[in-house]
Amino acid sequence: MRKGIQRGLDYTPLFRFLLAKVGCPWNEVHSEAVSRLDKKDPIHWLVAMDYESAEEVIRVGESSYFSGLYVDEKRILRIVNPDIDENTLEPLCKCCTHTFNGIPFTQKYDE
Numbered sequence: 001m002r003k004g005i006q007r008g009l010d011y012t013p014l015f016r017f018l019l020a021k022v023g024c025p026w027n028e029v030h031s032e033a034v035s036r037l038d039k040k041d042p043i044h045w046l047v048a049m050d051y052e053s054a055e056e057v058i059r060v061g062e063s064s065y066f067s068g069l070y071v072d073e074k075r076i077l078r079i080v081n082p083d084i085d086e087n088t089l090e091p092l093c094k095c096c097t098h099t100f101n102g103i104p105f106t107q108k109y110d111e
């Protein structure tokens with residue numbers, strides 16, 4: 001298996017940790033996250049350091065989606081678009097179970 005390709009599955013606990021820390025000071029969240037990891041990169045798959053470079057939804061692997069996060073001007077961790085959830089997203093295929101922040105999409109694939 002090539003290094004760097006299999007991003008995702010192993011980092012779900014990290015992503016859940018980051019999502020649970022929305023509204024908290026980034027410096028504290030960051031040091032705690034780093035202490036759980038062997039490398040920092042996966043943190044920044046989800047977290048952008050400013051709103052302009054942030055994405056609303058991050059896809060990890062085939063069908064796992066997570067909220068894009070960013071650090072605001074007061075250094076607080078924020079969700080880019082809080083209106084997106086497992087009810088607003090549409091699955092892209094029939095064969096996979098699509099999840100958002102670990103929760104299955106409620107919409108079915110529309111053939």
Ligand SMILES: [Zn+2]
Nearest residue numbers: 093094095096
């Ligand atoms: Zn599929």
